[in-house]
Amino acid sequence: MHAISRTAAFLAGAVIGVSALAATASASADAGGVPRSDILRAPLQGSQLSDPPLFGLVRGGAPWVISEGTARLRANGDLSVEVEGLIIPTRGINPLATLSATVVCNGQDRRMTAPVPFSMAGDAVIETHVNLPMRCLAPAVLINPLSSDGTYIAATGR
Incomplete structure (x- = not known):
C-alpha cells in the first residue's frame, strides 16, 4: 500500500x-x-390599536393578527414580502382586496410598492424592486391596506 x-x-x-x-x-x-446581500430579513407583526405612528404612518383602525409573515430586502432594492393569515380577529377574515408595502430607509425615506391581491384568508405575496436611496440605514417594511400611504396594518419587528 x-x-x-x-x-x-x-x-x-x-x-x-x-x-x-x-x-x-x-x-x-x-x-x-x-x-x-440582505439588508433586512425580518418577521411581520400585525398592528394593534395601541401601536404608535411609525415613520409618519398610523396603525389601522382595527387590530390585526398574522399567522406568519416575512419581509426580505436586498441591497439592490429587491423586495420579497410573504403574508399568511393577516386578518382582523373579530371578523375572522381579511376584508380588504389589496395591500402594498412601504419600505422605509433612514427613518424617513419611504418607497411604496404597487398593490397586490390580498385574499380573504389574509394571504399575499409581494415580489418587486424598489429604488432605494444611496444609503438605507435601519430599513423597515410596513404593510399598507388598500395601498394607503398613511396607514399600516403590519410592520417588521417583534
Whole structure:
C-alpha cells in the first residue's frame, strides 16, 4: 500500500477548502457575480390599536393578527414580502382586496410598492424592486391596506 505524503494530503485539503469557498461565494451572488446581500430579513407583526405612528404612518383602525409573515430586502432594492393569515380577529377574515408595502430607509425615506391581491384568508405575496436611496440605514417594511400611504396594518419587528 502507498502512504499519502503529508504534502499531498495538505494540498488535497487545500483544494477541497478553496472549492467549498468558491461554491459559497457563487451561491451568494447573482448571475453577473453581484452580491445579493440582505439588508433586512425580518418577521411581520400585525398592528394593534395601541401601536404608535411609525415613520409618519398610523396603525389601522382595527387590530390585526398574522399567522406568519416575512419581509426580505436586498441591497439592490429587491423586495420579497410573504403574508399568511393577516386578518382582523373579530371578523375572522381579511376584508380588504389589496395591500402594498412601504419600505422605509433612514427613518424617513419611504418607497411604496404597487398593490397586490390580498385574499380573504389574509394571504399575499409581494415580489418587486424598489429604488432605494444611496444609503438605507435601519430599513423597515410596513404593510399598507388598500395601498394607503398613511396607514399600516403590519410592520417588521417583534
